[in-house]
Amino acid sequence: MLLTLVSFIFVFTVITIVHEWGHLYFSKRAGIRVHEFGIGFGPTLLSWKKNNTTYKINILPILGYVKIAGIDTEDPQEKVTPENEKYYSKPVIKKLSSIVAGPFMNLILGFAIFSLLFMLMGIPIGVSNEINAISPGSEAARIGLQPGDLLISINEKTYDNAEDAVKFIHNNAGKELRLGVRRNNRAMTLKATPQFNERLKIGLVGFSLKALYKRTGPLTAIWYGLKETIGLSLLILSLLGRLLVGRLSLGDIAGPVGIAQITGQYAQHGFLSLMSFLAFFSVNVAVLNLLPLPALDGGRLLFVLIEAIRGKPISIEKENKVHYVGLIIFLGLLALLTVKDVIRLFAR
Numbered sequence: 001m002l003l004t005l006v007s008f009i010f011v012f013t014v015i016t017i018v019h020e021w022g023h024l025y026f027s028k029r030a031g032i033r034v035h036e037f038g039i040g041f042g043p044t045l046l047s048w049k050k051n052n053t054t055y056k057i058n059i060l061p062i063l064g065y066v067k068i069a070g071i072d073t074e075d076p077q078e079k080v081t082p083e084n085e086k087y088y089s090k091p092v093i094k095k096l097s098s099i100v101a102g103p104f105m106n107l108i109l110g111f112a113i114f115s116l117l118f119m120l121m122g123i124p125i126g127v128s129n130e131i132n133a134i135s136p137g138s139e140a141a142r143i144g145l146q147p148g149d150l151l152i153s154i155n156e157k158t159y160d161n162a163e164d165a166v167k168f169i170h171n172n173a174g175k176e177l178r179l180g181v182r183r184n185n186r187a188m189t190l191k192a193t194p195q196f197n198e199r200l201k202i203g204l205v206g207f208s209l210k211a212l213y214k215r216t217g218p219l220t221a222i223w224y225g226l227k228e229t230i231g232l233s234l235l236i237l238s239l240l241g242r243l244l245v246g247r248l249s250l251g252d253i254a255g256p257v258g259i260a261q262i263t264g265q266y267a268q269h270g271f272l273s274l275m276s277f278l279a280f281f282s283v284n285v286a287v288l289n290l291l292p293l294p295a296l297d298g299g300r301l302l303f304v305l306i307e308a309i310r311g312k313p314i315s316i317e318k319e320n321k322v323h324y325v326g327l328i329i330f331l332g333l334l335a336l337l338t339v340k341d342v343i344r345l346f347a348r
Contacts, residue, residue, distance in 0.1 A: 004264025009061050011263050011278050013039065015106060015285055016064040022105030023066045023098060024053070030094035033069035033085040035077045040064060068098065073316060088316045092308045099300045106286035107229060113279035115225030117272060122213030123224055129162040130210040133269055138206020143190045145207055146183065153180030162209055169194050173203025229283055236287045255337025294326020 017039060024037050033052055040058035047056045069078065070086025083089050087098065131149040134140045151165060152158060155178050159165040169177065173196035181188050194203030216224075243253075254262065259281075266277040292302040299322070307313040 001264075003267050004260055007267035007274055008260040008263045011274070011281060012062055013064075014278060015109070015282050016062075018105045018109045018282070019102040019285065019289075020064045020066045022101035022103075023068070026101035027066070027068055027087075027098040028053075030090060030098050031085060032087050032090060032094070032098055033081055035067040035069055035075065035081075036065070038065050038067075070316065071320070073320075088313060092304055095304045095307075096301070099297050099304065100290075102297055103286040103289045106282045106289070107233075110232070110279040110283035110286065111225050111229040113225075113275055113282070114228045115222045117276055117279070118216065118221035118224045118228075119218055121272065122215040123220070124211050125214050126212045127162050127166075127209040128212050129159075129165070132208045132210040135206040135265070138204070139192050139195055140206035143179075143192050145179075145181070145190065145192075145205075148183070150182040151179065151209070152182050152187070154178065156180070166209065169205055170202035173197075175203075177205075179205075228279075232280065232283045233287050236284055240291070253337060255334060255341045257338055257341035261341075293330075294323045295330050296326070299323055299326060 020037060020039075024034050027034050028051075035052075036054045036056060038056040038058055040061045041063065042059040044056050044058050047054055049055070067075065067077075068087050069081045070088045072078070078086070087095065090098075129151045131140075131145055131147055131151065133147055134145055151162065154165055154168055158180075159168075173194045176191055176193045179190045179192055181190055192205050194205050196202075197204050263274070263277060267274045289296050290298040290301070292298045300319075303314055303319050
């Protein structure tokens with residue numbers, strides 16, 4: 001539990017700092033004043049001021065924020081801020097750089113971590129037949145499978161390719177299978193029934209196989225890091241498309257509790273595993289933040305594009321009202337996903 005909590009805070013803090021620092025840095029480069037840069041919420045533990053920006057570290061270390069001049073017109077600091085340093089006074093291109101910077105830095109973070117992992121671990125070329133990890137409470141845990149076991153056969157059939165064995169398990173949900181396993185040079189047979197996973201629509205026993213890697217040079221690793229980042233971004237957009245047309249339901253999406261659980265599972269497999277999840281989640285945050293929805297960076301971006309087309313901006317007060325409604329809807333959706341996560345957790 002402690003590992004899950006610490007890992008969850010670590011992942012969210014890193015992603016938040018990178019995201020908000022992007023807004024901070026590029027806003028300042030665009031000549032836009034930033035009133036505050038805060039990490040966490042609640043009472044302030046530590047604060048200091050530099051170049052008209054107050055930096056805060058708050059007691060609840062989840063998420064963060066930047067207060068950009070000209071966005072919150074009711075902020076008392078707006079009265080002493082020169083008009084030419086406010087967001088709404090800037091041309092389209094400078095507004096764009098301020099908005100896109102956050103998601104852009106998350107993409108860069110994901111790309112950098114993926115590239116580093118490929119440099120350290122090599123390029124994945126498949127999986128071995130060695131059990132790498134067992135999911136707690138799964139069928140694999142029930143029958144006594146252990147990390148380090150070798151999967152030799154299923155129903156007395158030997159598989160030269162471990163991925164084919166996994167596919168067979170996926171396609172046989174609800175059917176009892178005889179798993180031929182070798183443990184410490186001792187052969188044994190374990191009976192397992194793959195449990196149907198509603199989210200993935202496949203049968204799962206609850207184990208993962210150890211990946212195989214091939215060492216590579218830095219340039220190749222960087223190339224694979226770029227491919228991984230682009231491929232993951234396209235996959236996320238594809239899943240969003242499926243959600244819009246009803247081929248994916250909200251029940252298939254994890255909320256904060258679900259994400260915390262997933263983070264803990266990756267952390268249990270080691271630091272490099274946790275870093276791979278950090279890269280994966282950072283790219284997710286980048287893509288989702290660019291969606292043209294109120295309360296997201298993409299919502300701000302949409303208003304800037306409208307300004308570019310019509311030749312004049314929509315008043316910041318009207319824009320903020322739209323984002324406020326979007327924020328209420330977003331928080332409601334977040335609450336719904338959290339309830340679903342908790343129900344799913346206690347239903348196990």
